[in-house]
Amino acid sequence: MNPYNPFSLTHFAATIADVCAVERPKQAQPPLDWAVALLKAYCKDGFDRVFLHNADAVGMWLCKAYPQLLEPVRKHTLLTIPFQAVMPSVTPVCFGSMYTGANPEIHGIQKYEKPVIQIDTLFDAFIRAGKRVAIVSTQTASMSNIFLQRPVDIYNCPSEGAIVEKAQELILQDTYDLLCVYTYMYDTMDHRHGPQAPESIAALANQGQIFDSLVSTIERNWTGHNTLIGFAPDHGVHSTPEDSNLLGNHGTDSPLDLNILHYFGVVCGKNIGSKF
Numbered sequence: 001m002n003p004y005n006p007f008s009l010t011h012f013a014a015t016i017a018d019v020c021a022v023e024r025p026k027q028a029q030p031p032l033d034w035a036v037a038l039l040k041a042y043c044k045d046g047f048d049r050v051f052l053h054n055a056d057a058v059g060m061w062l063c064k065a066y067p068q069l070l071e072p073v074r075k076h077t078l079l080t081i082p083f084q085a086v087m088p089s090v091t092p093v094c095f096g097s098m099y100t101g102a103n104p105e106i107h108g109i110q111k112y113e114k115p116v117i118q119i120d121t122l123f124d125a126f127i128r129a130g131k132r133v134a135i136v137s138t139q140t141a142s143m144s145n146i147f148l149q150r151p152v153d154i155y156n157c158p159s160e161g162a163i164v165e166k167a168q169e170l171i172l173q174d175t176y177d178l179l180c181v182y183t184y185m186y187d188t189m190d191h192r193h194g195p196q197a198p199e200s201i202a203a204l205a206n207q208g209q210i211f212d213s214l215v216s217t218i219e220r221n222w223t224g225h226n227t228l229i230g231f232a233p234d235h236g237v238h239s240t241p242e243d244s245n246l247l248g249n250h251g252t253d254s255p256l257d258l259n260i261l262h263y264f265g266v267v268c269g270k271n272i273g274s275k276f
């Protein structure tokens, strides 16, 4: 049996663009048409907003090993897409492919480095469509650096708690059409303690709680909008007990590192006649 997930992460950007009727990033791989059709069917007026929670390093095997910890994500979502991250499976390379829809040799980040991506991104496509875009992250993170030099508002916060607080504030202010929230504590704890250490599992549980709390705020407050919501990690993890300095890692072509699940849902506020 092929142990790898069937859909390359390079289909993510055009899928989101098509669901929102926004032009695809110029070098993006094609969308997953079945996912676009399914999601669009839930909001007949179309989507005018997107909320994405980019939880670093939450691999598919963790979702299977700890299903109860993902329940706060599942309860808000309708569709799970089994994506395969790109190689090398490290953060800037994977987020680069997610948001450009292009393979690493096209977007230019092929190792752990954080240059500004020069090719077209989903953020640029949303901005061209007149939409306001924000990323909530932390200063040294890939998400705060590789998408600079375009009119995206990047909020750098000193901790994961502060990221969540800022995201809550931005949702209440109701000013962004595409809001990406990057959280990193599972990745940090994994490297430090290993993928299944108690500290890491506590951080994993918190990822589900963060998604639940932010989406609940959207459900209560973005009532005049139709919002596509997504829990969208970048890559997975594997255990490296032989290396005492780094008990968990990623970057290889193991299915543990490459297989990820993205969960999508809809919050329809505009049309009472929708399925929700």
Ligand SMILES: [Zn+2]
Pocket: 056, 057, 090, 091, 092, 187, 234, 235
């Ligand atoms: Zn990562």
